[in-house]
Amino acid sequence: MKKILLITTLLILLVACSPNQVNGDAASLYKTEDPAQISLDLPDELTSKEETHIEIDVHQAVAEISASLWKQGEENDSVNLDITKMENETYLMKHTFREDGIYYLQIRAETSESKIMPTKRLIVGDLSKEEQELLEQESDHTDHDGHDHSDHH
Amino acid sequence: MKKKSLYKTIWRWHFYAGILIAPFLIILAISGGIYLFKPQIEAFLYQNYYEVEVRDEKTAPEQQINAVQDEYPDATVTRYRPGETDDRSAEVRVNLDGESYTIFVDPYTNDMIGQLNDKNRFIDRVEEFHGELMLGTFGDRIVELAACWTLILVITGLFIWFPRGKRKLFGTILPRLNKKKRIFFRDMHAVTGFWLSLAIIFLVLTGLLWSGFWGTKVQTLATNLGIGYPPSIWVGDTPESTVQTKDIADVPWSAQTMPVPESDQQQGFIPLSMNEVVRIADEENIYPTYEVIYPSSPEGVYTLSVFPPKAQDEATMHIDQYTGAILADYRYDHYQPLGKLMAWGITVHKGLEYGLANQIGGLIVCIGIITIVFSGIIMWWKRKPDKHLGAPVAPSVRTSRRLIILLIVFGLLFPLVGISIIVVFLLEWLIIRRIPTLKQIFQIEES
Structure with a gap:
């Protein structure tokens, strides 16, 4: 009798203490996606009035791709950029920025499985005081939130 | 073990489990009965927050969220709900001073319609009561334990109810309403219990899916085996x-x-x-x-x-x-x-799948559970002697090999039950058997 109780106790503890961990590859047992990824290759320092080359790599066969660019605060005046396909399945854009400032470059790309629309913020040349402040405000806001949050713990 | 003593042993278990679990069943039935009507209750409570006047065109979601951020500069936005119809407000969930608020926004004018501190949401508190008695993890485990023991109650109850000898319609599947009070309460208990047994088992098993211990284990196992929910819905990380x-x-x-x-x-x-x-x-x-x-x-x-x-x-x-x-x-x-x-x-458990019929069905089961609990308590109270609890005197479960195996299997399927059974045995063995007064109250037989 005591033996049975002991074995039961041990078995129950074994089940009760088994880990509650979902396997890392569990998602592969269900419906999976094949999301397009993107990398943009461009110079670290961008300057205006000089042709800039931007290379796009989507890592997958691309069905459709387009790019638009606008300057901070001029969202409604965006321009579409010409894209040329290169031999190694990457795409090239050439653009000459008219003036220094904060720009936003949005790529829209479609593969057979996936659609992406990433936006990259570009810093061209030297920023004006206002533009610098604008970016710093964002950073300040970030810091502020960070501290605010930790206060409650 | 002889048939008669097996019957008494099972009755004894039904008796003790029933007395212990009764208060929790009442709490679950009442809170559940209210929660069933969440859609109607919330539509009534928050009607002024939900409804907006339909105009030409809705503004962009980002504008609505910006309007909230302008109004609450210190808040951090955590969720956005666009609103499903033309006359439904948008909702922006924010964290403000460590508390979560829902801000209702008119999606045509970006005006704030109202704010609701989420901890004051009536239905959420009912849900918290239903799921964890408002006691956090500890409460969650208690509710889970009560739910598992409810399964034992239903199974032992059905065993006791099962007609022996001559089969009669009344007293088995129909209540005898014109007999003595004792018979009336017995039928309220047993006949109602029989009719609702499947529904109660269903509610317990589906409800257990929410439980922090058993539910999480079952969800993890099912997801890992590829037979359950994909990861990130109940358990598992988001990509x-x-x-x-x-x-x-x-x-x-x-x-x-x-x-x-x-x-x-x-x-x-x-x-x-x-x-x-x-x-x-x-x-x-x-x-x-x-x-x-x-x-x-x-x-x-x-x-x-x-x-x-x-x-x-x-x-x-x-x-x-x-x-x-x-x-x-x-x-x-x-x-x-x-x-x-x-x-x-x-x-189905939440009363949503089949609309009003589902809600009414759920409510009937809740009322039924309350009926079963009260009639059970009344039966006991009417019978209870002064000196002890009035439990049926029966040989210990340890004298039946089949019952032990059943208990072990049940204890493995529901580890919290297994642990609680071990605790009960230890209590009986270490304390109750050694103190004469307790021994008398619990009517422990010498074995």
């Missing part, structure tokens, strides 16, 4: 953004839960606007009552989540916050068989 951290711009974190590294990177990818996320949701035909959960870290994702009345309309979608790529798209159709069954069980 992460495919963009490398070094390519991300340092931007304000609207839904921040951790400090941002001091990178100060001005150039880089910026998160998608809510306008784009909502456009994706519409393109992908997500059920319109969905809400969008903001990423909680720079590597995180936007999650679209919707659990409508019918399980078939459920959806959970994770979107890369920088590229807008759909990283995971889980609909009811993508749940594996056990996941589908659980999803359906959950919506």
Whole structure:
């Protein structure tokens, strides 16, 4: 009798203490996606009035791709950029920025499985005081939130 | 063990389990009965927050969210719910001073209609009472234990109810209403119990899916075996953004839960606007009552989540916050068989799947449970002698090999029950047997 109780106790503890961990590859047992990824290759320092080359790599066969660019605060005046396909399945854009400032470059790309629309913020040349402040405000806001949050713990 | 003593042993278990579990069953039945009518109750309570006057065109989601941020500059936005119809307000969930608020916005004028501190939501508190007695994890375990013991009550109850000898309609499946009071209460208890036994087992098993211990274990096991819900819906991590951290711009974190590294990177990818996320949701035909959960870290994702009345309309979608790529798209159709069954069980448990009929059915079971509990207590009270609890005197369960095996199997299937049975045995062996008064109260036989 005591033996049975002991074995039961041990078995129950074994089940009760088994880990509650979902396997890392569990998602592969269900419906999976094949999301397009993107990398943009461009110079670290961008300057205006000089042709800039931007290379796009989507890592997958691309069905459709387009790019638009606008300057901070001029969202409604965006321009579409010409894209040329290169031999190694990457795409090239050439653009000459008219003036220094904060720009936003949005790529829209479609593969057979996936659609992406990433936006990259570009810093061209030297920023004006206002533009610098604008970016710093964002950073300040970030810091502020960070501290605010930790206060409650 | 002889048939007669087996009957008495099972009755004894039914008796003690019943007395212990009765208060919890009452709490669960009442809170559950209220929760069933959540849609009607919330529609009534928040009517002024929900309804807006229909105008020409709704503003962009981002404008609505900005309006909230202007009004509450110290708040961090955590969720956005666009609103499913033309006359429904949009909802922006924010964290403010450590508390969660829902801000209702008129999607045509961007005016704030009202704010609701989420901890004051009546139905959420009812749910908390139902699920964890408002005691957090400890309460969750108690509710789980009570639910598992309810299964034992139903099974032992059916055994006791099972007609022996001559089969009679009345007293078995129909109550005898014109007999003595004692017979009346016995039939209220046993006949009602018989009729509702399947429904109670269903409610217990589906309800257990929410429980922190058994539920999490079952969900984890099912997800890992590929037969349940895909990861991230109940258990498991959400996917992460495919963009490398070094390519991300340092931007304000609207839904921040951790400090941002001091990178100060001005150039880089910026998160998608809510306008784009909502456009994706519409393109992908997500059920319109969905809400969008903001990423909680720079590597995180936007999650679209919707659990409508019918399980078939459920959806959970994770979107890369920088590229807008759909990283995971889980609909009811993508749940594996056990996941589908659980999803359906959950919506039926909540009274949602089949509309008003489902709610009324649930309410009948709740009232039935209350009837069973009170009639059981009354029967005991009328019979109870002064000197002891009035439990049926029976040989210990340890004298029946079959019952021991049953208990062991049950204890393994529901580990909390297993642990509680061990505790009961230890209590009996170490304390009750050694103190004469307790021994008398609990009517322990010498073995």
